[in-house]
Amino acid sequence: MADIIQLLPDHVANQIAAGEVVQRPASVVKELLENAIDAGADSIKLIIKDAGKTLVQVIDNGKGMSTTDARLSFERHATSKIRTADDLFHLHTKGFRGEALASIAAIAHVELKTKQEHDDVGNTIEMEGSKVVSQEVIVTPKGTSVSVKNLFFNIPARRNFLKSDTVELRHVIDEFHRVSLAHPSISFVLYNNGSENFNLPISNFRQRIVNIFGNKTNEKLVPVEENTEVLKISGFVGKPEFAKKTRGEQYFFVNNRFIKSAYLNHAIASAFDGLLKNGTHPSYFLNLEVDPQTIDINIHPTKTEIKFDDEHTLYALLRSAVKHSLGQFNIAPVLDFDRDPNLDTPYSYKSNTASTPKIEVDRSFNPFQEETNSRARAVAYKKEPATSWESLYVGLESKGNQTKQDFSEVHFESEEQTVSIFEDENEIKQVNTTYQLHNKYIVSTIKSGMLVMDQHRAHQRILYEDFLKNMTIKEATSQQLLFPLQLHFSKQDIDIINQLKDDLEHTGFMFSNISKESIDIIGVPVGVPESEVSIILEQLISDVENEVPDSNFSATDLLAKSMAKSLAIKTGQSLQKDEQEHLVNKLFACKEPNVSPTNRTTFVTMSVDELDKKFI
Structure with missing residues (x-):
């Protein structure tokens, strides 16, 4: 029988890898922004046209690449981030697989311009479907500019699966938010079809949230802070009265990397238990810092899902930290079972001063005196009742007569209605039709x-x-x-x-x-x-x-x-x-x-x- 297993050509393998890494224009945006951050840039520009279908361009002022590095960056599994398998558990960078540029170049027209700071000139490389079209020396500013044009030009079926521009733009903006929120120390600018959508200057985390979601967001935020040996939590949660029907404003960042975790999301929801209306979801922007050795990032192609060594501990710490913040800032009601409300001072006595109690002693009292004298003295101090008990019933008969007379004059607002046992046949048909x-x-x-x-x-x-x-x-x-x-x-x-x-x-x-x-x-x-x-x-x-x-x-x-x-x-x-x-x-x-x-x-x-x- 003839051999049937064969090695795939590189361009086919790259397209298969691209199917895992690049699902839509937003995937390209994510990979290019993360590469710019790893390059040490403090200013990043994102330019898109037609929701990224026509153009996705990222310009940064990072350290740039040499001629050799620029060419090797488009090869599969070529990376500067790791050297051995153990490095996968000590990651402090965004990318590490070396698949992003190779996958993008397999399904689009890519133009790369880069220059290092000490070099006089830079380099430009043009790629089409994994093939190098040209590589030249050019004059360009320090940093790197990557332009991705005509996404999925050689895979029409994949392009047909893309949604409308409104939906794709929303996914692009979501990725932009995730990256920019995780790095408030970097300035970001987003241009869409020639108009500026976002201009985020360098700021702190709270100001970055306000710059993205509007000035009104500032009054909705409640700080969360917790430091332990296992986990360091910082960030903000939204007040319960501003909870939304959608889950849009929910962000977890683990070691400055956006992740999705239904388990940790449940911890936040349980902390808000009893404070939210049915069908609403709280907002949160939380940074979690853990030891890189206790997490595994390399379980998902887009790296948005990670694996924790001890999820139960993180769940308990996160839930208690959020619950503590809600109570500390008087967002959640606090019950003190040790306090006796009967001991509270009434408002009417708040400004009154305490009076000194007086003690009176009957100095003439002698327990050894005769019983008759003691009994007589007791009678002397006894107060006679003002009236006898018979006086309580005086005039009762006349009052009773008056009561009868009053009741006889009472008029009802409506007369009592009586229903006949035998109703008309027409009425029976009209009742209880639904x-x-x-x-x-x-x-x-x-x-x-x-x-x-x-x-x-x-x-x-x-x-x-x-x-x-x-x-x-x-x-x-x-x-x-x-x-x-x-x-x-x-x-x-x-x-x-x-x-x-x-x-x-x-x-x-x-x-x-x-x-x-x-x-x-x-x-x-x-x-x-x-x-x-x-x-x-x-x-x-x-x-x-x-x-x-x-x-x-x-x-x-x-x-x-x-x-x-x-x-x-x-x-x-x-x-x-x-x-x-x-x-x-x-x-x-x-x-x-x-x-x-x-x-x-x-x-x-x-x-x-x-x-x-x-x-x-």
Whole structure:
């Protein structure tokens, strides 16, 4: 039998490695930013076009590379970070595998410009699909500039899997946030399609958070600080009243490296136990410093998941540190079981001075005197009652008569209603046409049998078609607010609201001002409570960032779906009889009553024959 195992060509192996390392433009951004940090740069610029699909460029002022190093940097497993296998457990750098540039060069057009400080000229290398197109000597400033153009140009299938520019840009900004938050001692600048999105100067950790998420974030932060032999914790958690529906502002940094850990996230959630509303998540920005020998970073291609030697200890320390901070800054209620509230001084006696007690002694008292004299003296000191007991009952009879007279003059607001045992046949038909089951389903009778409707999904369908109609004909009714409502968002969230402003106004929202960090709302759609406005907009922003409107769906459709999901009747909400019947009637007046906006079944029917079979 002929041999069937063979070595893969280098360009194929590089493309396979690229599939692990480079999933989208945000992966390129992460790798290039980390390389710039490892190069010792204190100023880094990130330039992207078309959410990174056309161009991702990172410019740093680090130490640069020599001619030989510049060429070797594109080879697989070529790295300056480690020499032996033991070095994997003493890592203090971002990258160490030597796969990033090789993987990126296999699926894009890459141009590298670099120069060391003591050199007069630098070098430039152009790569296309792992092939060196040119290598020349050029004049360039100190540091390194890497330009990645036309990502996935030689793998069309991978390029087709990329999402819309809005979604891909969100992933790029997320990676930018993760790297810039971990290194406040480095200045970062982000340019998107020629406009400056972020300009983060060198600062401390708190100021870096404020520069990214807005000035309003400063008042939301609670410091967390804990030093032990095992773990050093520093950073901030958000106050419970500012918890969000999404998990966007949750950051763990282990030795200045962003990680994801559901186990440690549970520790934070348990520290906030009892302080958060249902369905909300706390914000946190926490730096964890541990011994590099106690963690293993080399378990995931993107290095966002690491393995701890003793997770249980870290869990307990993290939970107690956050809980202590919440109590120390009077965020969480503190119970002192040793304090007796009866010993507290009342407010009315707070300024009064204590009076000296007086002692009076009966100097004439002699226990050895005769009993008759003692008994007589006791009688002398006894106070006679003011009235006898018979006086308590004087006039009781007259009062009783008066009471009877008063009760005879009492008038009832409504007469007592009596229900006849035998009711009209018409009334029997009108009563109990719908029932609510477990505050989730509405049961109604139909000619063929029975109908069971999901109240949340049904209301979603009703609201979705109403919003879509209002946005299409642009005749929505707005409810004016007595006082303008000011809401604060991050800069990228404000950009999304600006994109959807016209559609939001067609649904009934009215804006008086939209600045870089806040918006002023003077009108909301009819039926939308003022307290729900911020929740609706947060949910809308999250849907736009995470859900992609394909070519068949527009931003208007996505907006209508998001608002319908936020405002629909929730599971567990009790409905009156007329509300139940109104919901059933409105659903069957819709164009597509069978499914919700997310293509889920809104109701099911069961015929009498099917019910009969259940009793066979």
